[in-house]
Amino acid sequence: MKTIGILGAGTMGLGITQICAQAGFQVVLVDIDQAIVDKTIGRIATIIQKVIEKGQAPETTKDFVLGHIKGTTNLNEVADCNIIIETIVEVMEVKKKVYTELDAICRPSAIFASNTSSLSITELAAVTERPEQVIGMHFFNPPQITKLVEVVPAMKTSEETVKAICTLAQKLGKNPIKVKEAPGYVVNRILTAMMNEAVAILGEKLATVEDIDTAMKLGAGLPMGPMQLADMFGLDIALQVSQSLFKEYGLERYHPHPLLQQKVRAGHLGMKSGRGFYDYSKH
Known part of the structure; x- marks a missing residue:
């Protein structure tokens, strides 16, 4: 679990990218617009600089975090990632298309985790050949501060996948709770x-x-x-x-x-x- 792909460079993608990089993971941040990717990475740099100026982090933090982030518009760049965390638009058909593409390019052992709180994880998993490795991983805004992650197994999600995502959440400094799949969760x-x-x-x-x-x-x-x-x-x-x-x-x-x-x-x-x-x- 060394490399994490983040799909979507919006508010949640920004926060999740930052905490993953701060925890020492190599992160591949993907969005359809390079300008958005660059802006998000720039915002991460600004956030960390402010933390440094307040004396809440060492001077080396910004270089460390930015050195662990690669921004791109090429989905193929996540092919070797161990875990993909998806934070894209909350439209089922768009997500299904992306999951189908991910399934074709990612290593067989890769786990796909969706940050959705309203769409069916089971329905997303059904378009892949790895439904046992698809799961919900719902962060809260802002991910840099909130401590909770709702971990949501789909119908066919394996216990190994649940354990892997709970372990990742803990490494990111979060408290995971396991939630049955239902719109809105808890x-x-x-x-x-x-x-x-x-x-x-x-x-x-x-x-x-x-x-x-x-x-x-x-x-x-x-x-x-x-x-x-x-x-x-x-x-x-x-x-x-x-x-x-x-x-x-x-x-x-x-x-x-x-x-x-x-x-x-x-x-x-x-x-x-x-x-x-x-x-x-x-x-």
């Missing part, structure tokens, strides 16, 4: 219901954004309120997850509130856009 099922209810309370003008967050932090002992969490998560992602869970379960608690949909349509996506439930443009 965390997103609970968080989505909570965030939807918080948005409903805001929509009914029962409390302000700030007071909702204060109530849940002081009253429920949460480290972060649901509105701030939604902004960090990304309101577009929160909406996507909510819609997916509502489609799967048909439960009202997962039905996205119109206010959330309105925010997304307006381009108010949270921290990443500068505005969500809070305004970040002044910071």
Whole structure:
């Protein structure tokens, strides 16, 4: 388990690439656009430089991490990787196409791990000739900070694959929990219901954004309120997850509130856009 391929250079791909490289793994980061790959690696360098400047890491850290990352648009570059962690767009047909291509080029022993929390791992595994080596490995945003990884065996995933992914998670400084395959797993099922209810309370003008967050932090002992969490998560992602869970379960608690949909349509996506439930443009 020396070389890891990361598919997708978005927010999750960035964080997972960074923690894998910091742990000493050789990482091959793949995306369809070289400019995105280069930008992501540049952001990793900036993040680490800030950590160094705060005295939280030695001066050699940046060179060490960047020296363990290779960025490319060529999927064939992951052919010799031991584990592939996929973080690409949450569209089943796109993922299936990529998994079919991976299956043809990767070594027979390679494990394919998907970061999805809403799509079926079993369905992805079915397009490969190695369903026993396909598994869910769900990180949380930001991967550099959050300690949990949900490990999700598909119908035919072997126990050896489960053990390998749990071991990898631990080497990355994470606490893995084994979760039965079901849309949303554990965390997103609970968080989505909570965030939807918080948005409903805001929509009914029962409390302000700030007071909702204060109530849940002081009253429920949460480290972060649901509105701030939604902004960090990304309101577009929160909406996507909510819609997916509502489609799967048909439960009202997962039905996205119109206010959330309105925010997304307006381009108010949270921290990443500068505005969500809070305004970040002044910071």
